[in-house]
Amino acid sequence: MKGMTLIVKQISQLMVPSIFLLGIYVILHGHLTPGGGFAGGILIAGCFVLLVLAYGSDEVKSEVRKWRASFSESLGIFMFWFLAVLGLVQGSYFFYNIIAKINPGHPGQLFSAGIIPLCNMAIGIEVAGALFAIFITLAVLKAGEKL
Amino acid sequence: MLTSLILLLVLMILGAIVALESKDLLSGIISLGIIGFALTVIFIVLQAPDLAIVQIIVETLTLVILIAAVLKTTRKDTSEKTDTVKIILWITGLVCVIVFMLAAVKALQYLPEFGSAESLRMAKVYIDQGLALTGASNLVAAVILDFRGYDTLGEATVLFTSVVGIIAVLRTVGRKQS
Known part of the structure; x- marks a missing residue:
């Protein structure tokens, strides 16, 4: 896929950092404000999509290789499973909020609600990887190329 | 509120019909976007900001992905159906709609009142x-x-x-x- 004009390249260069930051904000504050893992993960995937569309797939390919969409997707869902199984450690049930019982924190602060923000992070990584993998597979890959 | 919801639902149904019937795949995808963005407005009207945020971002990104995929391949709808297949599809669709309507009329009696x-x-x-x-x-x-x-x-x-x-x-x- 070829890149777009200089105007699009410059504008996306300005926009991508703020979109990425907004995605991280939405994920981290998922237990305090509207948003959460799904919305933030899709914002992060969207900024990679914007880069690929603006600069062309050949230019971003080495950068994309480093991030490895399918790997981060598997990592995210593995983290989510791990957090769920963590509840079984104390002899409690699946998805038991073990951290909130040890150190509850004050409601409304960033470090509160136990495993809920950690689950949000796991879902964010998974969704970002999944959406970007779908985009690469459908729109970018040529014959004989690996993800 | 109920009037605006009904108007938005009619808009969504129209968008779905245009998306199905258009021969150009690109305009079909864009009219598919009507459904998603009208759904976003419905979530805002019903005061569900979480869902509205997720819906508007997902809709935008999936539209971009679908448009990129269509521009990479072909814009023409190449599927061809014979007359018998068309009649069978119409009859199946009508039967499904009637069964769904009857089931919905029965089942919706047991739901609590709208907004409570x-x-x-x-x-x-x-x-x-x-x-x-x-x-x-x-x-x-x-x-x-x-x-x-x-x-x-x-x-x-x-x-x-x-x-x-x-x-x-x-x-x-x-x-x-x-």
């Missing part, structure tokens, strides 16, 4: 004790990641499986040249 979720037993418990039990001040996050954690795990697994399926079906490595 407080009368539901579980919703009342979530609203009253959600903050005390989980410590998350966003009640939606408390419900989807604590009370209903299994559902979210299943949802994430569905997304994972669908991506694995897409990569497996559309893989380009090792495909035979025919």
Whole structure:
């Protein structure tokens, strides 16, 4: 896929950092404000999509290789499973909020609600990887190329 | 509020019909976007900001992905149907619509009145004790990641499986040249 004009390249260069930051904000504050893992993960995937569309797939390919969409997707869902199984450690049930019982924190602060923000992070990584993998597979890959 | 909801639903149905009937795939995808963005407005009207945020971002990104995929391949709808197939599809569709309408008329009697979720037993418990039990001040996050954690795990697994399926079906490595 070829890149777009200089105007699009410059504008996306300005926009991508703020979109990425907004995605991280939405994920981290998922237990305090509207948003959460799904919305933030899709914002992060969207900024990679914007880069690929603006600069062309050949230019971003080495950068994309480093991030490895399918790997981060598997990592995210593995983290989510791990957090769920963590509840079984104390002899409690699946998805038991073990951290909130040890150190509850004050409601409304960033470090509160136990495993809920950690689950949000796991879902964010998974969704970002999944959406970007779908985009690469459908729109970018040529014959004989690996993800 | 009910009038605006009905107007938006009519707009969504029109968008769906245009998306199905258009011969140009690009305009079909763009009219598919009408459904998603009207759904976003409906979520805002019903005061559900969480869903509205997720819906507007997902809709934008999936539209971009679909448009990129269409521009890479072809814009023409190449599927051709014979007259018998068309008649069979019409009859099947009509039967499905009638069965769904009858089932909905029967089933919707048992739902609580529109906009009165407080009368539901579980919703009342979530609203009253959600903050005390989980410590998350966003009640939606408390419900989807604590009370209903299994559902979210299943949802994430569905997304994972669908991506694995897409990569497996559309893989380009090792495909035979025919």
